[in-house]
Amino acid sequence: MSKALIPVSHQANAALVKQAKLFAELPQVLLEKMQRDFHVTTWHKGQYISADVLMQQFFVLLEGQVELKKVHPETAREATVDIFYPGDSFDVMVLLDGKPHEVIIAPLNTVRLLNIPIETMRQWIWTYPEVNNQFLPYLAQKMREHEQRATSLVLHDTSTRLSRLILKHIDKINSYKGAPDCEHNQHLVNGLNDETLARMVGSVRQVVNKQLRHWQAQGILEKKRNQLIIKDLQALEQEAHFDTQYGQAQLIK
Structure with missing residues (x-):
């Protein structure tokens, strides 16, 4: 049984709504008008969230991380469809076509x-051109991310895919425009255990664990439970074979 999503009694304020990438650049007057329709919901790790809720509600993530994944009915092997960070909105697919999205929602x-x-x-x-102007670039960004992930699965080995994944999520956190204290809490690659990382790069836990231990022995990163601390960002960029540098990413001391 899924637990009911019970919004708090007070309405969300414009500052919270503005943390969503879709609404960050909207005029203040429009934000204050839209905030009346938002409610705040909390999910906990391990809580079962029915995918049916995606047919009814559109979500903006304020704090934490949410993974969407699928499971093979015969082998029970899992694959990550997407992972969301503060500022992200979901589910865009259901928003566009109105059809059920058969995924597992995992905080x-x-x-x-x-x-x-x-x-x-x-x-x-449909009503506000300002919202539409923000929605289309966000949709294009999500399409590019899925295209990059699909081609990476075919063209690159596990170490390249894993290093690119880590760098991508560092970049996502550094581009977060919400509350500064939340950004600092989420700066590290947190909450992604070896099994989750394996799902995201199309591999298995043993292979990912071996690669992370190899990088740890080289001093590239430090692994503490479900936390990765990047110590040599340049070396990780070389592993990823990127043409452009993630110069904005900060090293953790």
Whole structure:
């Protein structure tokens, strides 16, 4: 049984709504008008969240991380569809086509979200040009991310895929425009155990664990439970074979 999503009694304020990438650049007057339709929801790690809720609500992640994954019905092997960080919105697929999304919703830690009825979000896209102008680039960004992941599975080995994954999520955290204290809490690659990382790069836990221990022996990173501390960002960039540098990413001391 899924646990009911019970919003808090007070309405979300404009500052919370502005943390979503989709709404960050909207005029303040429009934000204050839209905030009345948002509620705040909390999910906990290990809590079962029915995918049916994606047909009813559109979510903006404020704190924590949420993984969407699928499971093979015969082998029980799991694969990550997407992972969301503070500022991200989901589920865009259901928003566009109105069809069920057969995924498992897995909070990787305690998460806090804004949620609105999905029909309200659709109306906003049609009614407000400002919302539509923000939505289309966000949609293009998500499509590019999925394209990059799909091609990486075919073209690159596990070490390249894993290093690119780690760098991508460091970059996601550094580009977060929400509350500064949340950014610092999420700066490290947190909450992603070897099994989760393996799902995200299309590998298995043993292979990922071996690669991480190899990098740890080289002094590239430090591994503490479900936390990765990047000590040599340049070496990790070389492992990823990127043409451009992640110069914005900060080293953890």
